[in-house]
């Protein structure tokens with residue numbers, strides 16, 4: 001384990017560091033509360049030993065700061081053991097109230113100390129596993145199972161955050177709604193499994209265009225599966241000239257896949273209709289941007305499909 005050991009006494013730090021290193025742990029020493037906090041933010045440790053009485057920021061205060069810092073992170077709760085010469089019931093209560101997990105005397109017998117460290121190592125291993133699993137779950141919860149694109153839930157969440165920032169900065173934003181043409185006919189003719197496969201390929205083509213746009217400087221653009229055979233492409237801070245270019249690249253990219261679709265006359269392959277809305281300065285309700293893009297998508301369908309219609313505000 002990586003152990004942050006906090007004590008203002010150099011001799012205590014040296015003695016405990018030697019014991020912990022002998023047990024195979026890595027030790028990061030700190031001489032007071034402020035230094036502990038700085039080290040904690042830098043590393044982060046698997047376990048903290050914290051002295052109570054220290055000049056400047058004492059141990060209780062330092063732990064309150066550490067817990068406040070952890071509250072800004074997901075799945076964070078590092079075990080903290082108060083280590084002190086004054087082993088009183090009042091200190092124990094204050095230690096737990098401050099956010100500590102356990103309390104041991106500096107005079108702790110070697111065997112007891114080793115046993116505690118064994119228990120802490122088990123907890124640290126479990127925490128690491130839990131945080132890995134949680135990260136994986138969180139990532140999966142954001143993705144669409146069929147295409148691997150971001151799902152609607154993620155898009156809504158991310159876009160709400162983005163829109164707030166863009167509105168504050170009066171920055172531009174573009175939205176493209178993309179819908180596969182006559183996809184019901186595709187399923188009817190080729191079957192649902194090939195339909196799924198086609199959606200995966202379409203998603204791949206859309207991603208490539210968006211990745212290309214990010215590589216050329218957009219950075220925050222992303223594509224999500226909006227639902228069924230409909231996708232949305234979010235283009236924050238998109239320069240006005242790039243917007244129609246990206247919309248057309250999406251359409252052309254999917255035509256370029258040349259996925260046969262005989263019931264999609266006159267092209268005989270899978271095509272897209274794209275409706276878009278662009279705001280040079282983000283302001284007002286985000287829903288309005290969606291309404292405009294949807295209306296343009298409707299026009300693209302009505303006027304023959306395999307085309308791009310844009311509302312440039």
Ligand SMILES: Nc1nc2c(ncn2[C@@H]2O[C@H](COP(=O)(O)OP(=O)(O)OP(=O)(O)O)[C@@H](O)[C@H]2O)c(=O)[nH]1
Pocket residue numbers: 146179180181182183184185187191192193194195196199227228229301305
């Ligand atoms: N294979 C497959 N089909 C899907 C999936 N999600 C939605 N669909 C199909 O997509 C089709 C969408 O049909 P419609 O909304 O009528 O639209 P359309 O046939 O594409 O016609 P237009 O949009 O007017 O060009 C439906 O048949 C859905 O079953 C999916 O995950 N896999």
